Amino acid sequence: MTKQSPLHRRIAARLFGKGIQAAAHIVTAVRADWHGCEPIDRQRVYFANHTSNADLPMIWAVLPPNIRRNVRPVAAADYWLKNALRAFIGKDVLNAVLIDRRPEARAEGENPMQDILDALSQGASLIIFPEGLRNMTDQKLLPFKAGIYNMGAALPELEIVPVWIENLNKIMPKGEVIPVPLIxxxxxxxxxxxxxxxDKDTFLERASQALLQTDPDFRRPSRKIPQPEATA
Amino acid sequence: MIPDLVVLLIGAFAFLAAATGIGRAIAWKYDPNQSNPTIQNLNARINAWWGMVIVLGIALLAGHTGVILLFAFLSFAALREFMTLTTKNRADHWSLLAAFFVVLPAQYYLIWIEWYGLYSIFIPVYVFLLLPIFTVLRGEEKDFLIRISETQFALMICVFCASHVPALLSLNIPEFDGRNILLIAWLVIVVQISDVLQYVWGKLCGKTKIAPRISPSKTWEGFVGGILSATLIGTMLFWLTPFSPLFAFAMALACTLMGFFGGLVLSAIKRDRGIKDWGHLISGHGGFIDRLDSVVFAAPVFFHLTRFGWT
Incomplete structure (x- = not known):
């Protein structure tokens, strides 16, 4: 955020954040499995699969507070600025880096990648959904956008962490309103x-495979699941 | 009723205090730098037992309402763990919602109003027939039998069977007025202590695995030692029940055997789905189903044996 918002707004944002966490834990008993890295406060880009609007609150709810304080989700401005409530959640609660997905809506010469790189240079960690939109298909992942490659190319030390969110598409499929309480x-x-x-394509392919292999189903030998090749 | 319950709870706390002391002593002597996972897990389990005994104790002291609310919540938590692993697709959304938010509350309401004629067939008959109808109306045939079967099995285990613990309150046992809550305490103690003693005997002298592919931790030594010693404890606690010592022995044997096989059946499901624990919410134990598996298998059998023989 460019300027400090008023105190009552910050308090409201804090409470709302607690509310989101509580809801995530009550409905889905959400839990974190730090399988490939430790939950430490280091500058990272967390990139995740995206099947539901609840994906972001889930990751956000399981991050330890000392990490969460420094994490900013990269989110779509056209979604999060649609009304005052969303703007409040997006800007004040989640402290999101808001990017407009529609090139025609951007100001002349505005480069959304620059906003992301600025946030990184200020030391923030990011959460990003590299598929760019919610995956409504039967494929496990859609092709990735170039964003995470650009970040990693600009900052070679940056840890780019795959994050697999399981089950959310079943908890709340598209178009449904009431969530089924699954874990x-x-x-x-x-x-x-x-x-x-x-190069870009090699890295994005590698990142995509890494994310598929983060899915716990990938490590469960007995389940009949499509192997990553089948989803390509 | 209350004096016996208080005696029992004091006994349980004394038992836990002793277990805590032993657990800490083992850790202090054999694992000073806290690196042995078995000893760490032992102490995590004992710590979690304090929480479980306190919650159960409060529910039992609160009586009818407390026990029904507790088991309704446990059913919910168990069903959530189970449904996480069942086969389902988008067409099942409303059926799953019905399972959580209609079937589960309805079953516990029927227990609450003590309508034996309906709560004992509601899920096995009405839900069994109506939920697949509800599902088929969505017109998705893929994996249909697997989907409806797994949903029904989840409801049977997590709601129907679990609800037979509070259902014990509705039994009218002559000369046992107002003491039914002690039957619940007796059942839970016998079955859970059997799990604990199977674990202890298994750790102390377990060698021969019973079912290595299904549950690598279950051994013949643990099975025989655990079942016999838990049955003995159940016999000694006959004064909580309407049973004579001999019948208390037979009942405890039936409950511990059902409990053992319940654990085995649910382990097989876990192995097939490639998971170690059902959940993560009870530290050291895993999920709610990991702790309840034996109770849910023992409860309906115990309920009907008692109903048949003592009412």
């Missing part, structure tokens, strides 16, 4: 870095 597991995988001379 949601958020699995954090092994961090990636963009190699020195790695």
């Amino acid at each position: 949601c597991t958020v699995t954090f995988g092994t961090p990636l870095h963009v190699h020195a001379d790695e």
